Amino acid sequence: MTTDTISTAADTPKAAGFVSSRRWLLWSGIAALCAWVLVPIYLVALGALGGRQGVYIWPKTGLPTGMSLEPFILFLKTEGVVQSFLNSLGAAGITVALSILLGAPAGYALARYDFRGKDSYRLLVLLTRAFPLAILALPLTVSFIRLGLYDTILGVGLIHTVLALPFAALVTQGIFLGVPKELEEAAWVFGCTRIQAFFKIVAPLALPGIVATAVFAFVISWNEVFAASVLTVRNRTLTAYLLTVLSESPMHYRFAGGLMLILPSVVFIFAVRRYLFAIWGISSK
Amino acid sequence: MTNSRPWIPYLLILPSVAFLALLFVVPLVQTIWLAVSDNGAPSLANAERMVTDINFTRSVKNTFLLTIAVVPVQIALALAMGTMVAKVGRGRETILWIWTIPLGISDLAAGLVWLSILQNTGYLNSLLFGLGIIGRQASWLSYQTPVALFLAIAVAEIWRGTAIVMVIIVAGLNQVPKEFKEAAEIFGAGPWTRFWRITLPLIRPALQSALILRTVLAFEVFAVVYALGGRNFPVLVGEAYNWQNQNQNYSVAAAYAVLIMIISLAATLIYLKALKVDPERLP
Numbered sequence: 001m002t003t004d005t006i007s008t009a010a011d012t013p014k015a016a017g018f019v020s021s022r023r024w025l026l027w028s029g030i031a032a033l034c035a036w037v038l039v040p041i042y043l044v045a046l047g048a049l050g051g052r053q054g055v056y057i058w059p060k061t062g063l064p065t066g067m068s069l070e071p072f073i074l075f076l077k078t079e080g081v082v083q084s085f086l087n088s089l090g091a092a093g094i095t096v097a098l099s100i101l102l103g104a105p106a107g108y109a110l111a112r113y114d115f116r117g118k119d120s121y122r123l124l125v126l127l128t129r130a131f132p133l134a135i136l137a138l139p140l141t142v143s144f145i146r147l148g149l150y151d152t153i154l155g156v157g158l159i160h161t162v163l164a165l166p167f168a169a170l171v172t173q174g175i176f177l178g179v180p181k182e183l184e185e186a187a188w189v190f191g192c193t194r195i196q197a198f199f200k201i202v203a204p205l206a207l208p209g210i211v212a213t214a215v216f217a218f219v220i221s222w223n224e225v226f227a228a229s230v231l232t233v234r235n236r237t238l239t240a241y242l243l244t245v246l247s248e249s250p251m252h253y254r255f256a257g258g259l260m261l262i263l264p265s266v267v268f269i270f271a272v273r274r275y276l277f278a279i280w281g282i283s284s285k
Numbered sequence: 286m287t288n289s290r291p292w293i294p295y296l297l298i299l300p301s302v303a304f305l306a307l308l309f310v311v312p313l314v315q316t317i318w319l320a321v322s323d324n325g326a327p328s329l330a331n332a333e334r335m336v337t338d339i340n341f342t343r344s345v346k347n348t349f350l351l352t353i354a355v356v357p358v359q360i361a362l363a364l365a366m367g368t369m370v371a372k373v374g375r376g377r378e379t380i381l382w383i384w385t386i387p388l389g390i391s392d393l394a395a396g397l398v399w400l401s402i403l404q405n406t407g408y409l410n411s412l413l414f415g416l417g418i419i420g421r422q423a424s425w426l427s428y429q430t431p432v433a434l435f436l437a438i439a440v441a442e443i444w445r446g447t448a449i450v451m452v453i454i455v456a457g458l459n460q461v462p463k464e465f466k467e468a469a470e471i472f473g474a475g476p477w478t479r480f481w482r483i484t485l486p487l488i489r490p491a492l493q494s495a496l497i498l499r500t501v502l503a504f505e506v507f508a509v510v511y512a513l514g515g516r517n518f519p520v521l522v523g524e525a526y527n528w529q530n531q532n533q534n535y536s537v538a539a540a541y542a543v544l545i546m547i548i549s550l551a552a553t554l555i556y557l558k559a560l561k562v563d564p565e566r567l568p
Contacts, residue, residue: 026369026372026373029365030370030373030380033365033366033384034384036444037383037384037444040398040399040444043398043401043408044397044398044401046401047401056406057406058411059411059414059415060406062408102300102301105297105298105301106298106300106301108297109293109295109297109298110298113297115291115294115295117295121298121302124302124305128305129497129498129501130497130549130550130553131501131546132501132505132545133309135316135542136313136316138319138529138539138542139312139315139316139319139535139539141535142315158308161308162304162305162309165301165304165305169301194293219388222391223389223390223391223393223394224391225391225393225508226505226526229526230526239393239508242393242397243508246512246515251400254400255400255401258396258401261390261393261397262389262390262394262398266386268389269385269386269389273378273381273385276381276388276452277381277452277459278456
């Protein structure tokens with residue numbers, strides 16, 4: 001009996017030690033990967049707020065010394081920055097509006113109806129994912145020049161909608177599938193027309209998901225570089241503006257530009273984080 | 286639903302079909318025509334001009350090497366993230382949110398972020414200097430250091446692009462029924478066996494989506510490269526951009542575009558064949 005007690009007493013700390021060392025390993029892995037994501041963003045923020053002197057400090061410590069908002073404000077005052085920021089917002093706004101207006105009805109049709117050609121439609125949408133879409137901007141410059149859409153925010157918004165629309169159709173399909181059909185049918189029984197039932201019952205329930213889809217369309221447009229650079233000369237979006245001035249702008253301006261690109265999308269991703277996995281879970285099925 | 290009005294679904298998809306026809310199918314055909322024609326007649330002159338260009342071979346090689354280096358690391362990292370986060374109870378949401386932050390970051394911004402670390406007076410050099418590994422500022426991003434430049438671009442791409450793989454894979458892992466793992470455990474399968482025999486085959490659809498998406502995006506690599514290396518590291522999309530904007534030669538740019546399309550499409554088909562997935566589960 002004494003030996004028994006001893007052996008269990010000896011076993012328990014050993015087992016506990018094994019478990020806690022595994023937990024320790026798990027958490028250090030997680031912490032390392034979090035740092036891998038966050039530290040570079042922190043460092044570019046230091047670069048953006050450190051200004052001209054900050055860039056040349058050597059060796060750097062990684063501590064926020066000599067930080068001020070002034071370098072960032074100076075960057076904002078640079079000619080063209082605010083305008084390109086507004087252009088980016090405009091193009092993203094057009095993308096959001098068009099991809100939801102065109103994509104959500106398609107998503108609803110895919111979720112609620114069986115019709116001939118449904119599979120071909122899905123194939124068309126799938127096909128867009130296998131192509132490097134931004135490349136389409138090349139031939140479009142010619143057509144856009146002819147149509148007067150070249151170098152306009154509308155033109156950029158249109159090509160960004162090609163990127164965001166297939167995504168919006170797939171995702172809204174999943175969202176409408178999540179709204180019970182019975183609720184809609186009950187509304188018809190109580191005398192609603194199809195359209196009334198949609199706007200009174202389905203739309204409110206689907207709204208949060210649709211807002212999330214809109215946010216993703218926004219981020220897609222906000223981040224796109226190639227098409228925006230090819231399709232604009234004077235009315236550049238922020239990404240296109242930064243790309244063209246890249247080689248001649250000083251380092252701290254580049255970092256300020258990087259930070260300015262990052263901030264809105266990080267905020268937006270935070271706002272829709274709850275939908276991230278639902279959305280990609282559905283569209284990757 | 287009732288089929289009294291069979292035209293309703295067509296009415297609903299019509300706007301998006303019309304839009305995609307006008308802005309996806311038409312330009313696609315135009316690009317192909319632009320690439321394989323010369324003054325309105327079929328010709329391979331553009332392709333020839335593209336292939337004989339001094340940067341062509343390098344850009345093909347760089348793009349492929351980058352894809353081969355980046356995509357497997359991203360899949361491995363994403364699988365590690367997925368298995369780690371599955372073991373976490375509280376704090377799971379926060380960790381996942383932090384890991385998805387790069388999802389919202391453009392490739393241009395990612396390039397600029399890593400520029401702040403890798404430039405001559407940047408943080409990497411400061412760290413190496415502090416550790417006594419280098420005596421003076423080393424340059425990593427010049428044309429004289431092609432290997433370092435390649436690694437820098439790969440690291441920036443991995444940093445930015447892993448999030449999307451992670452999201453797809455975590456979503457896939459969430460759909461694996463717990464019972465399968467428990468049953469395997471009862472029959473004595475260790476963690477590795479469980480991972481290779483149970484988890485991996487079950488998340489095959491997610492893996493396939495992630496691989497297709499990431500590979501196509503990797504062939505499109507452009508702004509990261511531009512931000513870090515300027516034109517020292519030619520890649521396919523960068524060449525298309527230069528031909529269009531600097532040289533104003535739309536036809537050769539289109540030839541590059543067609544080449545990228547062919548490569549992307551081939552990769553997609555290979556993945557579809559290699560990782561056979563029940564057609565029901567395709568997107």
